[in-house]
Amino acid sequence: MDTSTVVPFSAPIPPSLGRDGVVAAAAGSCAADVTARHAASASVSTSASLRRRAARQSAPSSAAERELARLHARVRELSAELVQAQEAACRHVARELHDGVGAELTATRFALASVETWLPADAPPQCAAALEVANRSLDAVCIASRQAVAELHAPSLDAGIVSALAQWTGDFATRTQLRTSFVCAADVRLTRLPADATLAVFRVAQEALNNIARHARAEAADVRLETSRRHLTLIVSDDGIGLTRNARTRLGHFGLSGMRARCAAFDGTLRIGSVRRSGGRRGESGNDMRGTTVYARFAWDAVLASAPDADRQALQS
Numbered sequence: 001m002d003t004s005t006v007v008p009f010s011a012p013i014p015p016s017l018g019r020d021g022v023v024a025a026a027a028g029s030c031a032a033d034v035t036a037r038h039a040a041s042a043s044v045s046t047s048a049s050l051r052r053r054a055a056r057q058s059a060p061s062s063a064a065e066r067e068l069a070r071l072h073a074r075v076r077e078l079s080a081e082l083v084q085a086q087e088a089a090c091r092h093v094a095r096e097l098h099d100g101v102g103a104e105l106t107a108t109r110f111a112l113a114s115v116e117t118w119l120p121a122d123a124p125p126q127c128a129a130a131l132e133v134a135n136r137s138l139d140a141v142c143i144a145s146r147q148a149v150a151e152l153h154a155p156s157l158d159a160g161i162v163s164a165l166a167q168w169t170g171d172f173a174t175r176t177q178l179r180t181s182f183v184c185a186a187d188v189r190l191t192r193l194p195a196d197a198t199l200a201v202f203r204v205a206q207e208a209l210n211n212i213a214r215h216a217r218a219e220a221a222d223v224r225l226e227t228s229r230r231h232l233t234l235i236v237s238d239d240g241i242g243l244t245r246n247a248r249t250r251l252g253h254f255g256l257s258g259m260r261a262r263c264a265a266f267d268g269t270l271r272i273g274s275v276r277r278s279g280g281r282r283g284e285s286g287n288d289m290r291g292t293t294v295y296a297r298f299a300w301d302a303v304l305a306s307a308p309d310a311d312r313q314a315l316q317s
Helices: 017-118 125-152 162-178 190-191 193-214 254-264 301-307 309-316
Strands: 180-184 220-227 231-238 269-278 290-299
Touching: 017 125, 017 193, 162 180, 162 190, 162 220, 180 290, 190 220, 193 220, 193 254, 193 290, 220 254, 231 254, 254 290, 290 301
Parallel strands: 180 220
Antiparallel strands: 220 231, 231 290, 269 290
């Protein structure tokens, strides 16, 4: 009977080995092969375990990212709804001022003219003086009413945001006698902004300039449009008294809330800061006057989402 042992060619037997040596060598070779197979199996098992662990760790992260994206989309949606409601309210108030208050002011003007006509020649001089005061007050109210209607009605934005802001800052300078400048980046995307984004940028600039006229006690105001790959930034600054304690308590009022909503509707932010200016005029507290700067940022991705298909490619370039 053949009692020889088959040995793999990969494990040659030295000539000095006898039969027992041949068996031992074969056994050693088989054991090494089994060990290698176990090691490979363990490696595969470890890799699978690592993959499962990575999948378990990435699943919550992916879910959190999806939830965060959903919340951001909801914020944009609610902000857009708030902006639409504000614009509807502005249009309603403008109509009421023009049709209702305007008509009453016109009737009052005719009534005062009639009184002046019917006033007898020997009427006390106080009557003519009172009529003159009434007419001056009526003129002031009419001017204020027309200005309010003009601000509530958005101007024609067909020519784009650059033209609209250039015209508005010029009118603002004439009305307030403040030194006002307007500078914009040489970016072709500014000429292709969709209508809702153009209106949002304009309204934020309008509110910021009106706040300067009402509260800043400034001598100059500057408006800038800056662009980067990801953001369009509106910067409105002045050289006034800065954010005093009373002004800080007004940061949540309707106008600023509307500015924040308009930025949030385009994944943007609103930031307001006050910077001390050395060598300036003296403020109420005796410190050097400080200017206020408004930074309104709008994300190009969100602006693109609202752009017509024909303009989207131009904005992405």
